[in-house]
Amino acid sequence: MKKLSLALLLMLQSFALQADETNATQAQNSHIPDGIKYIKMLGGALKSELQQHLKADPSGKEALDFCSSKAEEITKSINDKLPEGASVRRTALNYRNKNNAPDPIDQGIMEVFKKAADEHKLTPQNIIKIEDGNYTRYYKPLLTKAVCLKCHGTEVSDDLKNLIKEKYPNDKALGFKNGDFRGVIVSRVKK
Numbered sequence: 087m088k089k090l091s092l093a094l095l096l097m098l099q100s101f102a103l104q105a106d107e108t109n110a111t112q113a114q115n116s117h118i119p120d121g122i123k124y125i126k127m128l129g130g131a132l133k134s135e136l137q138q139h140l141k142a143d144p145s146g147k148e149a150l151d152f153c154s155s156k157a158e159e160i161t162k163s164i165n166d167k168l169p170e171g172a173s174v175r176r177t178a179l180n181y182r183n184k185n186n187a188p189d190p191i192d193q194g195i196m197e198v199f200k201k202a203a204d205e206h207k208l209t210p211q212n213i214i215k216i217e218d219g220n221y222t223r224y225y226k227p228l229l230t231k232a233v234c235l236k237c238h239g240t241e242v243s244d245d246l247k248n249l250i251k252e253k254y255p256n257d258k259a260l261g262f263k264n265g266d267f268r269g270v271i272v273s274r275v276k277k
């Protein structure tokens with residue numbers, strides 16, 4: 087996995103996700119691989135909840151509480167809906183929750199993503215598809231946006247920092263800047 091280079095990343099297929107916009111027709115949707123649909127299911131569920139909680143309480147405390155108490159539950163409830171042999175989860179090189187720690191394949195892919203992001207060559211559409219024995223994995227990169235900085239940035243409020251430290255004494259997910267590679271959503275589908 088170490089040998090994966092930036093050139094390889096750029097050669098790998100980038101899936102166009104525009105068919106997934108709200109006005110997409112069934113026919114367009116059927117061209118999206120299932121593994122990418124699962125990524126959108128998890129990403130979409132977490133994003134809409136996060137937005138609602140940030141709106142309700144702009145300090146971010148309520149949203150932080152939501153992320154720390156419900157992110158795993160939501161991930162599990164989405165996985166419960168997937169066909170046998172399929173799964174979807176989040177992971178990161180610098181993770182907050184140790185249950186989200188990467189496996190060796192995740193690690194290799196994310197090192198490639200990180201290098202590409204550092205060189206400003208990564209977009210969220212650069213989904214990587216790899217073969218993993220009897221499974222296919224899809225990796226969607228997550229880039230840090232302004233909204234993420236409240237809880238993952240360099241200037242997180244003391245209130246939030248204290249809450250984070252309390253729940254995640256070994257947190258590694260602070261200090262990100264806008265545009266930094268933050269992590270991935272990865273799905274695995276049985277062949």
Ligand code: HEC
Nearest residue numbers: 149150153154157176178181182183186228234237259269
């Ligand atoms: C309100 C605070 C908050 C905001 C805003 C936030 N996060 Fe997080 N994030 C968390 C918490 C708390 C966790 C740990 C969740 C858990 O226990 O599974 C987390 C976990 C993650 C993970 C899983 C890997 C890990 O570190 O455990 C990723 C990936 C991630 N966040 C990316 C983002 C991105 C990208 C954004 C912006 C779109 C964002 N986060 C915005 C609080 C936040």
